[in-house]
Amino acid sequence: MAAPALERADETPEPGERGRVAQLDGTGLIRVGARPRLFGYIREIWSFRHFLYYDSHSRVASANSYDSLGRVWMILNPMFMGCAYFFIFGLLLQTGRGIDNFIGYLIIGVFTFRFFTTAVSGGSNAIAGNQKVVQAFNFPRACLVISTTVRELFSSLPMFFVMALLVLTIGDMKLDGAASIPTALSWHWLLFFPCIGLALMVMLGWSLALARAVNAHNDVKHVIGFGTRILFYTSAVFFSPERWSNIGADWLVTVMNLNPLFCVLDIIRHAWLYDGFADPARWIVLASWAVGSLLIGFLIFWQGEESYGKER
Amino acid sequence: MTTSTPYISRRSRASEADLIAEDLAVEFDDNAGDATETRDDHPFTQQTPVIRTVKPENVCLVVDDASMTYRVRSSSDKHESSGRIARGIKRVTGAGWAEVHALSSLSFIVNRGESVGVIGTNGSGKSTLMKLLTGKVRPTSGEVYATSTPVMLGVNAALVKEISGRENIRLGCLAMGLSPEQTAAKYDQIVEISGLSDALEMPLKTYSSGMSSRLQFAIATSVDPDILLIDEALNTGDAQFRARTKERLDEVRSNAGCVFLVSHSLGTIKQMCTRVIWIEQGEMLADGDPQWVCDQYEEYTSHKANGRMRAAKVVYERTRLRLDRMQIDFTTGTRPKKAGTGRNR
Numbered sequence: 008m009a010a011p012a013l014e015r016a017d018e019t020p021e022p023g024e025r026g027r028v029a030q031l032d033g034t035g036l037i038r039v040g041a042r043p044r045l046f047g048y049i050r051e052i053w054s055f056r057h058f059l060y061y062d063s064h065s066r067v068a069s070a071n072s073y074d075s076l077g078r079v080w081m082i083l084n085p086m087f088m089g090c091a092y093f094f095i096f097g098l099l100l101q102t103g104r105g106i107d108n109f110i111g112y113l114i115i116g117v118f119t120f121r122f123f124t125t126a127v128s129g130g131s132n133a134i135a136g137n138q139k140v141v142q143a144f145n146f147p148r149a150c151l152v153i154s155t156t157v158r159e160l161f162s163s164l165p166m167f168f169v170m171a172l173l174v175l176t177i178g179d180m181k182l183d184g185a186a187s188i189p190t191a192l193s194w195h196w197l198l199f200f201p202c203i204g205l206a207l208m209v210m211l212g213w214s215l216a217l218a219r220a221v222n223a224h225n226d227v228k229h230v231i232g233f234g235t236r237i238l239f240y241t242s243a244v245f246f247s248p249e250r251w252s253n254i255g256a257d258w259l260v261t262v263m264n265l266n267p268l269f270c271v272l273d274i275i276r277h278a279w280l281y282d283g284f285a286d287p288a289r290w291i292v293l294a295s296w297a298v299g300s301l302l303i304g305f306l307i308f309w310q311g312e313e314s315y316g317k318e319r
Numbered sequence: 320m321t322t323s324t325p326y327i328s329r330r331s332r333a334s335e336a337d338l339i340a341e342d343l344a345v346e347f348d349d350n351a352g353d354a355t356e357t358r359d360d361h362p363f364t365q366q367t368p369v370i371r372t373v374k375p376e377n378v379c380l381v382v383d384d385a386s387m388t389y390r391v392r393s394s395s396d397k398h399e400s401s402g403r404i405a406r407g408i409k410r411v412t413g414a415g416w417a418e419v420h421a422l423s424s425l426s427f428i429v430n431r432g433e434s435v436g437v438i439g440t441n442g443s444g445k446s447t448l449m450k451l452l453t454g455k456v457r458p459t460s461g462e463v464y465a466t467s468t469p470v471m472l473g474v475n476a477a478l479v480k481e482i483s484g485r486e487n488i489r490l491g492c493l494a495m496g497l498s499p500e501q502t503a504a505k506y507d508q509i510v511e512i513s514g515l516s517d518a519l520e521m522p523l524k525t526y527s528s529g530m531s532s533r534l535q536f537a538i539a540t541s542v543d544p545d546i547l548l549i550d551e552a553l554n555t556g557d558a559q560f561r562a563r564t565k566e567r568l569d570e571v572r573s574n575a576g577c578v579f580l581v582s583h584s585l586g587t588i589k590q591m592c593t594r595v596i597w598i599e600q601g602e603m604l605a606d607g608d609p610q611w612v613c614d615q616y617e618e619y620t621s622h623k624a625n626g627r628m629r630a631a632k633v634v635y636e637r638t639r640l641r642l643d644r645m646q647i648d649f650t651t652g653t654r655p656k657k658a659g660t661g662r663n664r
Contacts, residue, residue, distance in 0.1 A: 040454020
C-alpha cells in the first residue's frame with residue numbers, strides 16, 4: 008500500500024492530517040444512483056408499470072380542473088381550431104380546391120396534428136417540469152415520459168370519438184371546386200388503430216430524446232416550438248401534397264412522403280374519407296419511423312439516466 | 320473577512336492557519352492534557368498512513384472522496400468568469416455560468432446500526448450531502464456506495480395538487496415501488512398517521528400547508544428503508560401530530576440498518592445519534608462523539624452569533640485539527656459498479 012502514502016506526501020501536508028486508510032471489500036455494495044444496464048432498466052420500468060398507469064390516469068382526470076368547462080375543452084379546443092382553419096384556409100385562401108371531402112380532410116388533419124404535437128411537447132417537458140417528483144422518488148425516469156404519452160392517449164380518446172362523428176356527419180359536405188364522396192362506416196375504419204399505435208411509438212421515441220435535451224438545456228424548448236411549425240406545414244394538414252408538385256417543388260413532396268405525421272394523416276384519410284388503402288409506402292415509412300425512433304430515443308434517454316436529478 | 324464567503328480555497332485556508340497560529344497555541348495549551356491522553360499514539364507530525372481493514376459485512380454506506388460543485392446560470396457579477404470569450408458570451412446572453420463549491424471532498428464509512436447526526440450552519444452543505452447520499456445528484460468527484468439505495472424522508476415528497484388525498488396516497492406508494500396489494504395494505508396505516516380521514520376526498524389544493532405536510536410525512540414513512548435519511552424539517556406540525564409521528568418515526572428508525580439525521584436541534588442529535596458529522600463551509604470539520612462535536616459546534620455558533628469572528632475561526636481551526644481524515648481503498652477489483660433498484664419494502 009505504498010501508493011496512497013506517496014499521494015499524500017505530494018500534497019501540502021495539512022495540519023493534523025494523518026492519512027488513515029480504510030481498506031474494504033466492496034463486493035456487496037452498489038454505487039448509489041448508478042444507471043442500470045439496459046435490460047435491468049427495462050425490467051425496472053416493468054416493475055413500476057402500476058405507477059405509470061396510475062400516474063397517467065389520475066392526471067387525465069385532473070387535466071382541465073382549473074377551467075369551469077373542465078374536460079369539455081379537450082373537444083372544444085380542436086373544434087375551434089378546425090373552424091378557424093376552415094375559415095382561413097378553406098374559405099379565404101381556398102387551399103382546399105381539388106380536395107374531395109375537404110371538411111373531413113381538414114378535421115382529420117387538425118385533430119390528429121394536435122394530438123401528435125401536444126404529446127411530444129408534453130413528453131419533452133416530462134423531466135424538466137416534474138423536478139419535484141424526480142427529487143423525491145427513485146423510480147426509473149423513463150416512466151415519467153411514458154406516462155405523459157399514455158396520458159395524452161387517454162385524454163385524446165373522447166377527441167378521436169368526436170373526430171369520427173364529425174367525419175361521418177359533415178365530412179362529405181359539398182364544397183365548390185371539389186367532388187363529394189359519401190362517407191360511411193366500413194371495416195377500413197379499423198386501420199385507424201394500428202396507425203395510431205405506430206404514431207404513439209414515434210411520439211414516445213421523440214419525447215424520450217427531447218426530454219433529455221430539454222432537461223440538459225432549456226433552450227431546446229424554443230426549438231421545439233419552431234419544429235412544430237415546420238411539421239405543421241410539411242404534413243399537409245390543410246392542403247394537398249399535389250400543391251407542391253404543381254409549383255415544381257418535387258423535393259418537398261419527397262420530404263412529405265418521408266414525414267411520419269403525413270403518413271399517419273394520409274392513412275387515416277384514405278381509410279375514413281375515401282374508403283380504401285393508402286399507398287403501402289406510407290405504412291413502411293411510418294413503421295420504420297416507429298421502430299427507429301423508439302429504439303434510438305430510448306437509448307438516448309437511458310444513457311442520460313444519471314443526469315435527471317440535477318437542478319438547473 | 321473570510322467567514323462571509325461561502326467557500327474558502329485550500330490555499331487561503333493554509334495562510335489563515337499561519338496567521339492565527341498564536342491563537343491556536345494558546346488554545347492547545349488548554350487542551351493539551353486532553354489531546355495527549357487520547358491521541359498520544361498519533362503525534363501531529365506523523366504522515367504514514369494507518370491501514371485498517373474494514374469488515375465488509377458491517378458496512379452500510381461508504382462515501383469515497385465525494386465533492387460537489389454546482390454550475391448554475393447566474394446574472395450576478397460576483398462570480399465573474401475568467402475567460403474573455405466567456406465574459407463576452409455572458410454580456411450577450413445576459414447570464415453566465417457560475418460555479419458554486421458546495422462540498423469539498425470528504426470520505427467516511429457508516430456501519431450497520433449507527434445513527435449519524437449531521438449538523439452545520441445554514442448553507443454549509445448539509446442538503447448537498449443528503450442529495451449525494453440518495454443518488455439524486457452524482458458527485459463532481461468521488462462516489463457514494465451503499466448496500467441499498469438510501470431513502471430520504473423529507474417534506475419534499477411530491478404530491479399532485481389537483482388530485483385528491485386518497486389518490487395522492489396511492490400515487491406516492493406506487494412511486495416508491497410498492498405493488499398495488501402492498502399499497503392497499505398500507506393505506507389504512509397512512510390515513511391513520513396523517514389523521515386526515517375527513518379530508519381525503521378533497522383535492523390537495525384545498526389543504527393547508529400543515530395538512531399537506533402531514534400527508535407527505537405519512538406517505539414517506541409508509542416504507543421501511545434500510546438506509547434512512549431524515550430531514551430536520553420533517554417533524555413539524557401541531558403537538559398532537561408530533562406525538563403521533565414520533566412513534567412511527569421511532570419504528571422506522573429501529574427497522575433501518577443505519578440512520579442519518581439532519582437537524583439544528585442539538586438536543587435531538589445528542590439523544591438519538593451515536594456519531595455526529597459537522598459540516599461547515601462545505602468542509603467536514605468533525606466526525607465523532609456526539610457530545611464533543613456538539614460542544615464545539617455550540618461554541619462556534621455562539622461566537623458567530625455574537626460577532627466574535629476571530630474566536631469562531633479559532634474553534635473552527637481547532638476542531639479541524641482534530642479531524643482524523645480517512646481515505647477509502649477498495650480491495651483490488653471490488654470497487655462497486657452495480658446499480659440499485661428504486662423499489663422499497
